[in-house]
Amino acid sequence: MTRTRYEQELAALNLDLIRMGAMAEQAIEQAMQALDACDIVLARKVMESDDEIDAMAQRIESQSMKLIMKQQPVAGDLRAISAALKMATDLERIGDQAADIAEIAVTLCKKQGSKKPEHLKKMEKQAVEMVHMAVDAYVKMSAPIAEQVVRMDDVQDALFNQVKGELMDIAYADREAIDYVVDFLLIIKYLERISDHAENIADWTFFAIEGTHKNERIL
Numbered sequence: 001m002t003r004t005r006y007e008q009e010l011a012a013l014n015l016d017l018i019r020m021g022a023m024a025e026q027a028i029e030q031a032m033q034a035l036d037a038c039d040i041v042l043a044r045k046v047m048e049s050d051d052e053i054d055a056m057a058q059r060i061e062s063q064s065m066k067l068i069m070k071q072q073p074v075a076g077d078l079r080a081i082s083a084a085l086k087m088a089t090d091l092e093r094i095g096d097q098a099a100d101i102a103e104i105a106v107t108l109c110k111k112q113g114s115k116k117p118e119h120l121k122k123m124e125k126q127a128v129e130m131v132h133m134a135v136d137a138y139v140k141m142s143a144p145i146a147e148q149v150v151r152m153d154d155v156q157d158a159l160f161n162q163v164k165g166e167l168m169d170i171a172y173a174d175r176e177a178i179d180y181v182v183d184f185l186l187i188i189k190y191l192e193r194i195s196d197h198a199e200n201i202a203d204w205t206f207f208a209i210e211g212t213h214k215n216e217r218i219l
């Protein structure tokens with residue numbers, strides 16, 4: 001494989017990673033839209049789109065392995081390819097969790113629920129922004145953007161605790177809302193996990209740039 005051809009395939013790998021990141025972002029947003037609007041059709045669309053995200057993960061895995069096997073990459077390229085491979089796994093799991101939220105949305109649409117937690121929307125926006133920025137950090141090979149994503153995870157953890165407290169208040173005020181509260185506890189747990197995966201992606205960007213992980217750095 002010529003160097004030019006190699007660089008073209010590396011660029012194609014990065015483009016697919018960007019596309020997969022956009023698909024994951026859209027899945028989160030549409031799952032939450034389905035929840036807000038009680039849109040069962042949209043929720044099912046999100047669940048079905050998970051297969052497309054899984055297929056993209058397999059494509060990136062195949063591309064990564066071919067690049068490694070066809071030409072022995074220099075250290076920096078090898079780290080970037082290895083990072084892309086790991087990021088695809090995190091993005092695939094984000095897709096799974098968006099599909100899980102959509103599935104719960106279908107269930108909640110069939111229930112007579114109480115009010116939604118006040119800060120749920122903020123938690124959703126934070127998760128989507130973290131995924132977008134984490135992929136952007138890799139594409140730009142930007143350690144500062146990756147560091148920002150890592151710091152945002154602490155904010156998301158605080159939001160998780162805040163929304164959990166709001167849900168507990170709903171449960172105390174209305175004992176019949178227990179099932180409703182449990183469903184929302186699952187949703188915010190999935191949003192927290194999505195943010196954790198975004199942090200993982202940022203961590204792999206550190207690895208691609210410097211050959212170290214975030215726990216080996218002083219942020």
